[in-house]
Amino acid sequence: MAQQHFLTQFSDKPRYNTKAVAQETGVPADTFRAWERRYGVPRPQRTEGGHRLYSERDIATIRWLRDRTAEGLTISQAIALMTDGNEANLSWLSTAVDTEPHTWERLNSRLFSALTDFDSTRAEQILGEGFALYPMEEVFLKLVQPVMVEIGEQWHAGRITVTAEHFATQFVRRKLSSLFNTYNITDGRGLVLLACAPSEQHDLGVLMLAVFLVRHGWQVIYLGPEVPVRDLIDTVRHLQPDIVAVAASTTESATQLLEAGRAITALPPPTPHFGYGGRAFNLNPMLIQRMPGAFLGRDAQEAVDTIADLLSASR
Structure with a gap:
């Protein structure tokens, strides 16, 4: 199954509480807890006190389901797509994993355009796509950091305005600060x-x-x-x-x-x-x-x- 192949790159070690998962995915806790109750997805483990602990794999699953519902699928359709084993339906996932250099190049170009266009909504969507495919550290090192370096160099060369550089910097700072406060x-x-x-x-x-x-x-x-x-x-x-x-x-x-x-x-x-x-x-x-x-x-x-x-x- 392509989806199963996709998820194996993420750790299944339980380490994140509900608040952290909601912060990273943008999905309300009530929503993914409802998915768990009705469909058995995601599959958090529990502490001795009964609190849920989620893994990187759970977070990747929630992001994937979030993006499919944003595209117009119902949650039941998205979960069926995730679990039905249809390689054709999920071919975009294996392509994204197997052609990583092209994927990073594509994401970098799109994020650069979004930030220099002052489009925070589109930038959030692009980051969400990155987080759905790769661990958080990789997204910052291979997507956010190179884009910010390029924006800085373009600003020094006079090709973009200081306001665009400031907008991009503040967008990334808000994202990092939010994650820092969460963890x-x-x-x-x-x-x-x-x-x-x-x-x-x-x-x-x-x-x-x-x-x-x-x-x-x-x-x-x-x-x-x-x-x-x-x-x-x-x-x-x-x-x-x-x-x-x-x-x-x-x-x-x-x-x-x-x-x-x-x-x-x-x-x-x-x-x-x-x-x-x-x-x-x-x-x-x-x-x-x-x-x-x-x-x-x-x-x-x-x-x-x-x-x-x-x-x-x-x-």
Whole structure:
């Protein structure tokens, strides 16, 4: 069955509560609970206290059903289509999975057009299509991030207006902030403090890292753009995080991190790990040689893995 083949790429590990699923899919909780009662889809597991826990596979199923009903099918027709084993009816699913490079290119082009046309409704629909096909992290790394880089480059070249760039940035920031607030926890695998360099205004990459971390069970305190070094150090002394991660997109802002890194790594025990990353270090790896601490990687997923390795080694 094509639908079954499609779903096997998603984890069936139960980890998301009802509120998180409603936030990610845009489907009201009452709706997909009604689907569960009547049709047995999705299939959440339950905690000892009786609360539902959903997997990535459940979320993908809900998104797929949402999109089919949006196209005009009834929910019973959509579920029948999903489960009837008709390969012809579901050929678009296997095509989307098997021709991933073409699919990402198509999604990128459409999202770029929607954002530069100030069309948030269409942008939401395109993101929804991406989330229905791929895990959330892949959508941000292979769709949202490349599109935002392209928009930034087009703005610098004078091909799109600053208002279009601002609209796109705020659209993505709202999406990331919403996800961060949904998943953020008060206790977790460790405390990570995230910030941007003192003159760094571009914080989408750090906010994306914050979302990835909370989805992997880390407790995150996100300080945002333009954090002065002195205030950062005071906050580190007060909170005593396990790791301090800072970002810079330009050589100027990366240079400012030298002071922060030296001050943090010189703190008395318990001294937090100091990590850094951002576009400046990706474009100019020579900067890495000057920095104390650990380079976290070229993107948010690499940063998540590096942070896990740092804290695992220290424990």
